[in-house]
Amino acid sequence: MEPTDLHPTDLQLARQALRDDSAFEALVRRHAAGVHRLAAGMVGPGAADDVVQEVFIAVHRGLKGFRGEAAFSTWLHRITLNACHRAIKGKGHPTVSLSDTAEPTAPHDPVRAGEQADLRARLAQALHTLPQDQREAVSLRELSGLDYAEIAAITGAELGTVKSRINRGRAALRDHLTKVGIVP
Missing domain, CATH: 1.10.10.10 (Winged helix-like DNA-binding domain superfamily/Winged helix DNA-binding domain)
Structure with a gap:
């Protein structure tokens, strides 16, 4: 088995995700935390979950048009920024609440x-x-x-x-x- 079979690249997963849901799930697992971190910084932690969901819906819909000319992560970050801008425009200036912030783990x-x-x-x-x-x-x-x-x-x-x-x-x-x- 090739090393790329064990750890496929984003481009390989993106191409495979067109016909295999598990490949798309692997892309989501690989990039969800980073997308969430960026979204939380842009729109606040309270709205970040909605943005992440919107991003991966857009990615799933747009995979057919992804040609791989740019890195997958570049394409994903652009989609994330666009989703953040829509969230900011759609809801006015975001507010950050202390209740939206996750508590740290023990101790x-x-x-x-x-x-x-x-x-x-x-x-x-x-x-x-x-x-x-x-x-x-x-x-x-x-x-x-x-x-x-x-x-x-x-x-x-x-x-x-x-x-x-x-x-x-x-x-x-x-x-x-x-x-x-x-x-x-």
């Missing part, structure tokens, strides 16, 4: 859990103060861990523009967080 420290939930909420709110292009770039870099070239491919922006957006976005986040009493 449970209620004080620390509350502090972490508050910090996550403030970070999410701070992200939403950024212009859309900076929020996208910072989220793709910090939440999805993508490199600058991947972000450029997803957003269609030049590499220098991506770097500039990330730098400006980080500076604006730092200023915003400092103003609300959080030392980054």
Whole structure:
């Protein structure tokens, strides 16, 4: 058995998913956490589950048109950003509630859990103060861990523009967080 049979690439799974639901399920398992992380950063944790569902419905419907010219992850991130933008436009400015934040696993420290939930909420709110292009770039870099070239491919922006957006976005986040009493 070939190593690629044991660990198929995204492109192999995408092609196989056209005729095999288990291949699509493997793609979802492989990418769901990253899509959720990006969505939570863009629309807030409360709306992220709906965005993730919308993303994978769109991916399933769009697999026939995926030619593999770009990386699957690039295509998936673009679909995720589009779904996030629709969620933001459809519901107005998202709000982040402490009740939307999952509690940490044991050992449970209620004080620390509350502090972490508050910090996550403030970070999410701070992200939403950024212009859309900076929020996208910072989220793709910090939440999805993508490199600058991947972000450029997803957003269609030049590499220098991506770097500039990330730098400006980080500076604006730092200023915003400092103003609300959080030392980054």
